[in-house]
Amino acid sequence: MDIKIDKSLDLRNVLCPINFVKTKLALETMEKGQVLEVIIDDGEPIQNVPKSVKEEGHKIVEVKKEDNHFRLKIERR
Amino acid sequence: MSITDHFIEDKVTRIPVKKEGQDVKVDFNELKSGGFIKQRQKDLFTVRLRCPGGRLTTKKLIELARIADKYSKKGVVHLSFRQSLEILYVDYRDFDALVADLRNVGHKVASCGPRVRVPIACGGCEYNPNGLTDTQKMAEMVDEKFFGTSTYHKFKMSFSGCPIDCARTREADLGFQGVVEPAWDEDTCTGCTICSRACKEGAIVSHPETGKPIYDPAKCIYCGDCIRACPTESWKAERYGHFVRVGGKHGRHPREANDAAVFIPDEKVSNVIEKTLEWYKINGKKGERIGTTIDRIGLKSYIEFMKNTFSDATIITGV
Numbered sequence: 001m002d003i004k005i006d007k008s009l010d011l012r013n014v015l016c017p018i019n020f021v022k023t024k025l026a027l028e029t030m031e032k033g034q035v036l037e038v039i040i041d042d043g044e045p046i047q048n049v050p051k052s053v054k055e056e057g058h059k060i061v062e063v064k065k066e067d068n069h070f071r072l073k074i075e076r077r
Numbered sequence: 078m079s080i081t082d083h084f085i086e087d088k089v090t091r092i093p094v095k096k097e098g099q100d101v102k103v104d105f106n107e108l109k110s111g112g113f114i115k116q117r118q119k120d121l122f123t124v125r126l127r128c129p130g131g132r133l134t135t136k137k138l139i140e141l142a143r144i145a146d147k148y149s150k151k152g153v154v155h156l157s158f159r160q161s162l163e164i165l166y167v168d169y170r171d172f173d174a175l176v177a178d179l180r181n182v183g184h185k186v187a188s189c190g191p192r193v194r195v196p197i198a199c200g201g202c203e204y205n206p207n208g209l210t211d212t213q214k215m216a217e218m219v220d221e222k223f224f225g226t227s228t229y230h231k232f233k234m235s236f237s238g239c240p241i242d243c244a245r246t247r248e249a250d251l252g253f254q255g256v257v258e259p260a261w262d263e264d265t266c267t268g269c270t271i272c273s274r275a276c277k278e279g280a281i282v283s284h285p286e287t288g289k290p291i292y293d294p295a296k297c298i299y300c301g302d303c304i305r306a307c308p309t310e311s312w313k314a315e316r317y318g319h320f321v322r323v324g325g326k327h328g329r330h331p332r333e334a335n336d337a338a339v340f341i342p343d344e345k346v347s348n349v350i351e352k353t354l355e356w357y358k359i360n361g362k363k364g365e366r367i368g369t370t371i372d373r374i375g376l377k378s379y380i381e382f383m384k385n386t387f388s389d390a391t392i393i394t395g396v
Contacts, residue, residue, distance in 0.1 A: 046274040051305045055206055060308030063269035065288075070271075072308075 003062050003073050006034040012069055016044050020052045023074070027058060030076045035061065042068050111188030113172065116165070121150065124164045124175065125187040127224070130198035130216035130236070131160025140182040148175050159197050159233070161187050191364075193226040193354075198236040199243040202255070208238035209301055209317055210255035215346060223350055229361040229370075233326075234350070240300045246322045247334045250367050251353055253319040253346060256299035256339060260315035261290060267309055275306035299339070318342050318390065321349055323379065324368030332368040335376050336393040337383065348386050356382045 009026055011019040023038050030036060040049050042065075050060055053074055062073035114123040126141065133141070141162060145154050150166040157163050167175060176186065187195050196219045199205065201212030215236050226232075237244040237254040246252025268288030273281045280296035281303055283289065290303075290312075299320075303312045318340035325334030341349055353367070356379055361370040371379060380392060 042274065046271060047277070047302070047306070050271050050308060051206075051275065051302070054305065054308070063267070063271055063308060065270055070274075 003035055005037040005073060006030060008037040008039075010039045011045070012039055012041055014040075014045075016048050017052070019045050020049050023049060023053060024056060027056075027074065027076050032076055034076050036074045036076065038072050038074065039069050040072065042070065046070050111190045111192065112186035113167075113169070114163075114189060118166070120168055120170070122167050122169050122172075123155070124148075124167045124172075125157060125189070126162045126164070126179070127185040127187040127195050127220070128161045129195050129220035129224075130213045132198075132213055133162070137182065137184065141184060144175065144178050144182070147178070159195065161195060188225055189231075191228055191230050191232075193223045193228060193232045193234070195224060196220055196234040196236060197244050197249075199238050201236070201238040205238060206305075207241060207300075208255065209257045210236070210238050210253075210319060210343070212236035212238045212244070212253075212255065215253065215343065218347065219350060222347060223354075226354065228354065228357060229363050230366045232354070232357075232367065240298045240320075246320070246325070248325045248327045248331070249322065249334060250324065250326065251350060252322040252325060252334055253341070253349075254322065255317070256320050257301040257304065257317050258299055258315040258340065259292075259297070259301065259303050259312050261292060262311045262313065263289070265309050266290070266311040269308060271306050271308060272303040272312055275302045277302065316340060316342075319346060321387075321390075323353060324366075324371040324376075326366050326368050332366075332372075334368070335371060335379075337376075337380065338387040338390040338392050341387070341390045345386065345389070349383070352383055352386045353379075 007026060007030060009022060011022060019040055026036055040046060053060060058077045059075045060072055061075050064071040112125045116123055145164045146152060148167050148171050149164050153165045155163045155165055196216040198212035198216035200208060202208030202210055203213060219234060232250045234251045235244040235246050235249040237246050239255050242254055246254045266289055270283040270288045272290050273283040278296050278298055280293050281290045284291060304314055320339045321337045321341050322334035323337050324332060326332050357367045357370060360374045
């Protein structure tokens with residue numbers, strides 16, 4: 001599955017909840033249906049960011065684990 | 078409601094006192110039923126208001142602020158440890174007038190002494206993202222139904238909406254903490270491994286090849302983090318309910334509550350309270366908290382007594 005992305009954010013070494021805030025702000029600049037890619041660290045960020053993204057009503061369409069981080073694709077809703 | 082009917086407050090005893098040369102009636106029964114707490118200062122009392130779950134409408138808060146300003150000789154209030162608003166430095170000769178003013182804005186005085194106190198609660202599922210149960214609604218219902226019921230000693234109840242347990246159900250005579258049982262759907266799961274990362278309890282580990290979850294219910298504390306984190310809704314809520322804890326207290330000799338049952342549905346909460354008070358009434362003694370009764374009689378007796386009430390829940394074993 002290769003989902004086309006419209007924007008990408010590298011949020012490695014960005015702490016909670018700043019990583020989520022940056023994700024949210026990026027999504028708000030995008031159109032409905034567009035896809036944002038974010039790279040977040042394992043540990044606290046992966047525990048919190050997907051939950052918060054879901055609570056904002058967006059959809060996580062792809063998750064990939066790479067070394068010590070995760071690559072998420074989020075569809076703006 | 079047999080248990081509450083049984084404990085009707087004694088007859089009103091009005092004692093006339095003089096204030097500035099005029100006769101003022103003081104209802105000492107109001108004092109007995111609690112909510113009026115003697116201060117160090119001569120003639121001055123703290124008046125504790127009834128705020129179940131610590132929630133007030135802003136309109137009510139404005140009214141109460143006006144009343145507090147009128148009656149507090151020092152112009153101060155205190156937020157009690159159990160979420161109530163207390164008006165400090167109230168002259169006892171003003172009690173009748175104060176109670177009348179409170180009645181006019183539809184507010185009541187709380188209680189102290191050996192009776193069911195105002196329940197405390199966290200924000201619950203209404204606005205807190207962690208919340209699993211509507212603790213505020215439960216606290217309101219319980220206050221309505223059980224407040225002031227006479228018991229052998231104080232009887233405090235608390236409602237937490239999730240296992241973080243901000244309302245400290247382990248320190249309550251009877252505590253209810255929100256839980257959710259997760260259920261997993263293999264077909265929609267993509268093996269992304271987020272749930273195993275989201276689970277802080279080690280109850281979910283991801284299969285090394287497929288990434289799909291391996292769930293250990295023994296480690297699960299039913300917080301719902303997996304459900305909230307799952308991108309594909311493969312983790313869903315099977316059922317919501319309350320963890321029931323009994324016999325906790327803090328103070329000079331703290332006692333951690335006993336876990337009694339888990340997954341009590343909302344509609345059974347009031348039965349659990351009623352039945353627990355009944356067991357306490359049968360087995361307790363004057364001046365004894367329910368936790369002490371459990372230590373004296375044994376938890377087994379309580380669980381046995383509660384069996385039917387806990388029928389659609391899971392009783393915590395190890396009794």
